[in-house]
Amino acid sequence: MTDNQPIDPVTIEIIRNAVISAADDMNATLMRSAYTPVIYECGDCVVALLDDEHRVLGQSSGLPIFLGNLESCTAATEERFGREAWQPGDVWILNDSYVAGTHLNDVTIFGPVFVDADLVGFTATRAHWIDVGSKDPGGSMDSVTIFQEGLRLGPQKLVEAGQEVTAVVETIAANVRFPYPTRGDMQAMIATIRTGQVRLEEIVRRFGTATVRAARDEIFAQTERMEREVVARIPDGVYTAEGALDNDGIDLSSPVLIKLQITVSGSDVEFDVTRSADQTTGPVNCGAAQAVSACRVGYKLLVSPDVPGNGGSFRPLSVKVRDGSVLGARPPAACQWYFSHLGLLIDLVAKALAPALPDQVxxxxxxxxxxxxxxxxxxxxxxxxxxxxxxxxxxxxxxxxxxxxxxxxxxxxxxxxxxxxxxxxxxxxxxxxxxxxxxxxxxxxxxxxxxxxxxxxxxxxxxxxxxxxxxxxxxxxxxxxxxxxxxxxxxxxxxxxxxxxxxxxxxxxxxxxxxxxxxxxxxxxxxxxxxxxxxxxxxxxxxxxxxxxxxxxxxxxxx
Structure with missing residues (x-):
């Protein structure tokens, strides 16, 4: 078909389910290939297929806190190195807390997908590595700087043109306490990327680039329409809630305040967490990408809990995060236990909207x-x-x-x-x-x-x-x-x-x-x-x- 031709609903549904199935295949590859129980037993991982504009095509079940977050890694890499950085056969690695938003143990591995010479998308996976060389085995509960938390990797190639970048792999192995299982988990994640690349290429070759893009656009549009309809039913207004963590793990006498303000206007909703506490000495900070993900989880629990996330999700939602806050940390803030205030934030979404949605919260x-x-x-x-x-x-x-x-x-x-x-x-x-x-x-x-x-x-x-x-x-x-x-x-x-x-x-x-x-x-x-x-x-x-x-x-x- 050409770019201007309409696409029939049956083809749309086949492609919708094909990309979700491809993500499930990626997840199965990772779970069956991983070396450490935190991945293959606990499932501390997530995978996704993205389009060529870094938007989610399909994402497997996994950790909700990574919802719509993997694309921040591919987008940040492209912003830093340019579009020409993507080459066939390459696989990239990243765990920088201030880019990915998480702690250093959550390692993201991703790569481009080409069909012939055309970049058609990306595949990505994130998994918890049992150790990344922090001052204490596995991670520290009392770190006060990112430099105590392990090896920090900005986006860089792990595989180039199909060949492992030995220097990078050896550097990682030399900086972790368990090099053998770490290499095993790394290779499992690379295999996961390859599985996704094969599946996405198969889909594009079967239906054609134009058809896949048309289906993508319609899927995104359907999701946005559905979410806007739900948001529009919430009475316009400003809704607030706040709560506090016990402490930051270092100053045990000072609670860490999280404040949320939700503004609903028609079919748009804004989450504002800028009034939350400044970044702390202890390791409860996170990068802004994870604050956005937590807001997305709280939003999705109320707006579209039964619809798999995709690039059309969250278009009615905007999130304001303050740089230098506990939810928008700057280097060298410690981030090891970044998720405690995110779980609190998700609950605060329901608390804030309870007066407007008493039967849903x-x-x-x-x-x-x-x-x-x-x-x-x-x-x-x-x-x-x-x-x-x-x-x-x-x-x-x-x-x-x-x-x-x-x-x-x-x-x-x-x-x-x-x-x-x-x-x-x-x-x-x-x-x-x-x-x-x-x-x-x-x-x-x-x-x-x-x-x-x-x-x-x-x-x-x-x-x-x-x-x-x-x-x-x-x-x-x-x-x-x-x-x-x-x-x-x-x-x-x-x-x-x-x-x-x-x-x-x-x-x-x-x-x-x-x-x-x-x-x-x-x-x-x-x-x-x-x-x-x-x-x-x-x-x-x-x-x-x-x-x-x-x-x-x-x-x-x-x-």
Missing amino acids: AAASYGDSMVVMFTGTDARSGLEYVSLEATLGGWGAWNGSDGQSALINNVNGSLKDVPIEVLEARYPLRVTRYEVRPDSGGRGRWRGGNGVVREYVALQDCAVSLWFERSVTPAWGLFGGQDAAPPEVVINPGRPEERHVLKCNGLALRAGDVVRCMTGGGGGFGDPAERSSEAVRSDLLDRYVTGVGGGQVAPSAHL
Whole structure:
């Protein structure tokens, strides 16, 4: 077809699903080829196909916080080096926190797609590398500058004209603690790029460049029309909400304030986070690209949750971020735990718009990834190890349903925790309890979901690092619903040396020491007095609540 000919709806749908399927194939390639459990078990990764103007054609399920974010890496590379930088057979790498927005462990690998001599798009993937050479194995909970957080790579070629750039690969290998699995994950990501390139080329050759572009334009236009229709139904006005992180991990007495202002005008909506705190000494900062992504997640949860993201998504949305703020950090701000305030920001979107959308919003979730990381040397092999995982928690209730219990937080989407069997086989650890935490969800007409208890025993001397958040501002309820219980971590509970800690870096453990992690629940929705007696009875029978409150741990509520 020519550029001016209309395209039929059947072809549009075939191409729409073809690019989404291609992204799913890329994701499968990565998950099946990766070397470290944080990727192949937890799924801490995402992939996307982009068009030649850096707009999303198809994106796999993965971490929502990377929503519409991979294109910032290809666009920044082109802006720096020019359009002529893209050459067939090349693969690029980037992990700069101030470009990609994330911490240095989140490495983005991407490459151009050519059909004959024409640049038709890009394929990209991002995955968490278990170590990038930070001052502490796996990452630091107490870094105060980006230079303590590992090897920082601006956009550069990893593969040139189909040949590995040995100097770059060797430099990376020389600066990480685990070069063998790092090389393996790198090659898995390169294979993922190749899979996407093959699939996108097949689509273009099958339908022709003009048809694919026409289908793309119509898909983008459909998405924009649908989103504008939803936004236009929100009453015009200015909506605000604010919340705070406990601290930045360094100054433990100072909360980190996040302020959101949403302005709705017709079919346009603006998110303004410029009044949020200045960038902090501790590692809770992020680049502006991630602030935009968090706003997009909060927006999409309310506007188009069932529609896969594409280049037409978010056209009604604009985001204002202040340079030098905690959401728009400048070098050399530390960024290792960049996502804590992003989960808070996503919840604040629903809180701000609750008066306008009472039947669509949910109360707050437990909010943070609640990261547990063990490091040490395994006496069985003599090798150093890092075990890293997020912990599940409770989500907020909404009008018509209780919140979900034991679910990953809204930043991480399809991320999973490490299966106990894998954890115990690979590392000198034992998981002795994994349970729903009764009474941790906020009460309401609709009850907030409960958090979990996950208890570890160290089988050998090791160290634990923790990053647990939202204890000062736990998940709030809406429309009379009560707040949820905050998180809690106890080292050696019931022993004379018992201690409570939410954040720590490399805390020494002896063999036999216990780490009990308890996550918060989700907020309740509506007046608790309006909860049905049948629902209360069911909660008691299922031990979601005990009737005594206080977030007690009951040993019979096993997952």
